[in-house]
Amino acid sequence: MKNESICSMNDDFAKWYTDVCKKAELMDYSSLKGFIIYRPYGYAIWENIQSYMDKLFKKTGHQNVYMPLLIPTSLLKKEADHVEGFAPECAVVTKGGLEELEEPCVVRPTSETLFCEHYSKIVNSYRDLPKLYNQWCSVVRWEKTTRPFLRGSEFLWQEGHTVHATKEEAMEETLKMLEIYKNTSANLLAIPMVTGLKTEKEKFAGAEATYTIEALMHDGKALQSGTSHYFGQGFAKAFDMKFLDKDNTWKYVYQTSWGVSTRLIGAVIMVHGDDNGLVLPPRVAPIQVRIIPIKQNEEIVLNKVLEIKELLEKADIRVDIDFTDKSNGYKFNESEMRGIPVRLEIGPKDIENGTIKLVKRNDGTKLDAALDDNLSNVISDLLNKIHNEMYEKACNHLNNNTTKVDNYDEFKNVLNNKGGFILAPWCGNTECEIKIKEETTATTRCINGESSDSQVCICCGKKATKEVVFARAY
Numbered sequence: 414m415k416n417e418s419i420c421s422m423n424d425d426f427a428k429w430y431t432d433v434c435k436k437a438e439l440m441d442y443s444s445l446k447g448f449i450i451y452r453p454y455g456y457a458i459w460e461n462i463q464s465y466m467d468k469l470f471k472k473t474g475h476q477n478v479y480m481p482l483l484i485p486t487s488l489l490k491k492e493a494d495h496v497e498g499f500a501p502e503c504a505v506v507t508k509g510g511l512e513e514l515e516e517p518c519v520v521r522p523t524s525e526t527l528f529c530e531h532y533s534k535i536v537n538s539y540r541d542l543p544k545l546y547n548q549w550c551s552v553v554r555w556e557k558t559t560r561p562f563l564r565g566s567e568f569l570w571q572e573g574h575t576v577h578a579t580k581e582e583a584m585e586e587t588l589k590m591l592e593i594y595k596n597t598s599a600n601l602l603a604i605p606m607v608t609g610l611k612t613e614k615e616k617f618a619g620a621e622a623t624y625t626i627e628a629l630m631h632d633g634k635a636l637q638s639g640t641s642h643y644f645g646q647g648f649a650k651a652f653d654m655k656f657l658d659k660d661n662t663w664k665y666v667y668q669t670s671w672g673v674s675t676r677l678i679g680a681v682i683m684v685h686g687d688d689n690g691l692v693l694p695p696r697v698a699p700i701q702v703r704i705i706p707i708k709q710n711e712e713i714v715l716n717k718v719l720e721i722k723e724l725l726e727k728a729d730i731r732v733d734i735d736f737t738d739k740s741n742g743y744k745f746n747e748s749e750m751r752g753i754p755v756r757l758e759i760g761p762k763d764i765e766n767g768t769i770k771l772v773k774r775n776d777g778t779k780l781d782a783a784l785d786d787n788l789s790n791v792i793s794d795l796l797n798k799i800h801n802e803m804y805e806k807a808c809n810h811l812n813n814n815t816t817k818v819d820n821y822d823e824f825k826n827v828l829n830n831k832g833g834f835i836l837a838p839w840c841g842n843t844e845c846e847i848k849i850k851e852e853t854t855a856t857t858r859c860i861n862g863e864s865s866d867s868q869v870c871i872c873c874g875k876k877a878t879k880e881v882v883f884a885r886a887y
């Protein structure tokens with residue numbers, strides 16, 4: 414059953430991943446390390462994520478804007494923590510044409526500073542608030558080790574930046590967007606997320622609080638898949654973002670930012686894929702149904718597949734027909750490699766019998782369906798069923814690979830033999846967090862909640878204050 418052209422997941426998961434990226438034609442490498450080419454099929458997945466989320470952003474009152482690509486270095490330096498966090502990975506432009514620039518510019522690693530400068534100009538009164546802006550763009554962070562979709566020197570993302578009159582409103586926004594990310598992952602990508610607050614060490618440079626969505630990959634490693642930050646008034650003070658409130662006093666705004674990136678494509682590959690390649694959740698799949706005509710040169714087959722395609726398109730099902738002259742076996746493999754949720758096979762005999770064959774990519778199940786006008790309903794229902802099955806499978810994987818431990822020995826044992834998310838009590842001290850990372854390479858993914866009274870920190874043995882989710886991560 415295994416597709417011979419890619420490495421097996423269990424033999425070498427990292428190689429399996431890059432094999433799938435290439436063979437499913439999601440991306441290609443460019444001549445510059447860390448800068449990938451998004452091929453049509455890969456880009457179409459991103460477009461589907463974009464259009465789904467963009468609707469949710471707009472429904473919740475956000476507007477899209479576009480900020481410049483370059484940031485003057487002086488602007489980036491205005492918020493001390495922020496520049497310290499990003500300086501090591503900035504690409505810097507020092508020349509314009511043949512002339513040295515008076516002030517070097519960085520290629521945006523993120524656009525907080527640009528939004529802040531703009532908001533400081535356009536926000537003057539409580540009447541100007543809130544401002545709920547979002548930007549779809551790419552950012553550049555010079556990474557040493559890169560992997561397609563997971564870590565690149567350039568990646569595509571959206572960054573939301575909002576300013577509010579009160580702390581409560583900004584906090585509500587931070588959590589609202591986290592919820593939108595979590596729901597998108599579940600409803601569009603069939604991926605369950607663990608959510609929570611990042612520790613002080615892991616939070617965003619310049620944020621007061623960072624919330625995260627964390628997914629568990631097939632190999633038991635975590636993938637941070639999106640973050641939502643509450644900034645308080647840190648940037649507001651650095652950039653002098655003030656407004657005249659109803660009580661006639663000047664106040665600093667409260668701010669948030671939030672983002673998800675093309676990393677989500679990596680998550681989809683590593684959560685759902687198998688030894689035959691990609692397995693795409695139907696709602697994000699660029700092609701939901703591929704029709705494979707058997708004996709396609711016979712006119713009766715040709716006419717029938719075109720008729721079926723039209724019927725499915727009318728029901729907003731994304732469908733194509735493989736009319737290439739490749740063998741049927743090759744076509745089946747290719748459809749599987751690309752993770753197309755449903756394969757529809759039809760030949761002269763099927764037409765005679767008034768049936769067609771449907772094959773589900775997620776579990777290989779074959780079904781017969783009647784060849785009539787109800788087919789589009791049957792397939793719509795099937796696509797929903799596939800989504801639910803994939804989500805349930807991913808939830809089971811997450812639950813089966815989340816382990817609660819009480820001490821360091823147990824922690825190391827689970828980490829090295831089972832992997833996955835490990836819930837462990839922690840004292841709240843950054844030193845313990847660093848020590849655990851150095852000794853085991855596991856990092857804190859998020860804070861799960863308070864620890865119980867009797868628990869002690871797995872590292873130092875002092876009284877624990879929090880239960881934390883640990884994992885090895887991408």
Ligand SMILES: [Zn+2]
Nearest residue numbers: 840845870873
């Ligand atoms: Zn400790």
